[in-house]
Amino acid sequence: MEIRALRPDEFDGVRDIRARAFGPVPDEAWRQRVRRARPTLEAGRNFAGFDGGEIIATGTLYDMTQWWHGRAVSLAGVSAITVAPEQRGRGIGRELMTGLLERAAGFGHPLAVLYPATTTLYRSVGWEHAGAEHHVEIPTEALRTVAADRVSLRRAGPDDAAEVAAVIGRAHRAARDCGPVGWDEPMWRSMLETDEHFCYLAEDGFLAYHWNESATGLEVLRLVASSERTLRALWALVGSGSSTAETVRACVAPYDPVLWLLRERETEYVHRSQWMLRLVDAPAAIEARGYPSGVTAGASLLIEDPQLPANSGHWRLEIKDGEGRLERTAENAGAVRLGPRGLAALYAGVPVATLRRTGLLQGGDADALSPAFAATPFTLDYF
Structure with missing residues (x-):
């Protein structure tokens, strides 16, 4: 082929x-x-x-x-x-x-992500489950009253692609989110051309939603904001459709602020679409990632990556002051051993104790890596 x-x-x-x-x-x-x-x-x-x-x-x-x-x-x-x-x-x-x-x-x-139709195939070439896209249903009426002040909002279209990308990026950076993806300007322009989606832009927030296929409810595709004021205003805009839409299906983070704005919360049914992660360039991925502040950790690693041999070998991992480094080192019999699946899961915040019990990580002293890689990964895009 x-x-x-x-x-x-x-x-x-x-x-x-x-x-x-x-x-x-x-x-x-x-x-x-x-x-x-x-x-x-x-x-x-x-x-x-x-x-x-x-x-x-x-x-x-x-x-x-x-x-x-x-x-x-x-x-x-x-x-x-x-x-x-x-x-x-x-x-x-x-x-x-x-x-x-x-x-x-x-x-x-340095990284690659996919939504699997089959886990077996992708695991065979080094991918592992790392996070999910989460959907919840919220009564539309519950959103109508969350606003405190009016915020300047405008409809967004293809010519706003660069600003939309920048606003979303600033929101994820400020929240220190783990997992959400960002598109380049040409892709945002293409997505903003879609007539079916209603998009609104604020100075520090963005909303995209549409009617469901049966036109009986609304679906929020993405709602991000850097301030409480804008967050409330955007959710209230969605809630303004309460006279014609009984429910809102929303793609949200596991700890999305909207869940703490609602006056009432009872049983919530969450639909999760799992995604898988793969480190393509391990040293570059470790260096580019952010880490929890105030956490210091180090470990000797032995990585075995059959598909991408450049990742294989003995490494020294050091994390300090929110920065990470992965550098070549001499052989170490006491190194932590893991393949690309274990490395991807560790990168995504899966605890070391879990990785040991699944056989994805073996040997060595790796306990300090759990707080260093701590994360609750999510995405707001299905691709």
Whole structure:
């Protein structure tokens, strides 16, 4: 199988394989998909596996960032992984994912994230579960009264792409969030062109929501704000639809402030869409990440990464004053041993005790790493 970037004029050729993998794609839905794919196609980030000129597999690498304790880390968002039904069971998916990892490294991304359709395939090439996209349902009436003061808001469109990206980035940085992703300006422009979404921009906040498919309720796709005043105003705007929408389905952080603004909270049903993480360039990923302030930790590591050998070997990990370093060192028989799955889970804040009991981390003294990597990762985007 030859894996290469698709040319824009070849993109229609993936429609059939997408339909066979995910279901029929009506004409209008396909036109929208082609429009949204334009930035990645032009950047050479839509890939296909070819066998004798026939497309038998596809995958996309979005150019993104991911926030970790207030710092943005370059990220490859892996999406649209498909294998033709008649080609499944031959190792095509594993070959495709290995090729995409190499290309993510070539683009200079220290991290890669995906939403798995199957855990087994992605674990076989070093991915591990790290966080989730969380959805809750909130009575619309409960949101109508959360506002304290009026805030200057305006509708946002494609020409606001750069400002939207900046406002969202400042909000995640200030909150020292872990997990949310950021899109580049061309992708934001493409997303803000969608008529179905209602987008509002404040000086320190952004809201995107729409009606659900049956037009009986609202769905908040993203609501972020750096101040209480703007946070209340944006949620109250959603709540203003209480006369026609009984409920709001909202994508929120596990500790989203809105959950503490509501007057009443009873039983909450949370829908989680799990995502998986992979370190592509381990030293760069450790250095780019933010860490809890006031925490100091160190450990000798032995990493074994068959797919990305540059990550393999003996390392010294040091974390201090919110900074991390991973540097080559001599062999150490007492090193903490882990593969790419264990390294990804540790990076995402999974406690060392959990990793030991699952066999993802072995040997050495690693207890101090749990507070150093402490995090509750979440995302507000499904891709």
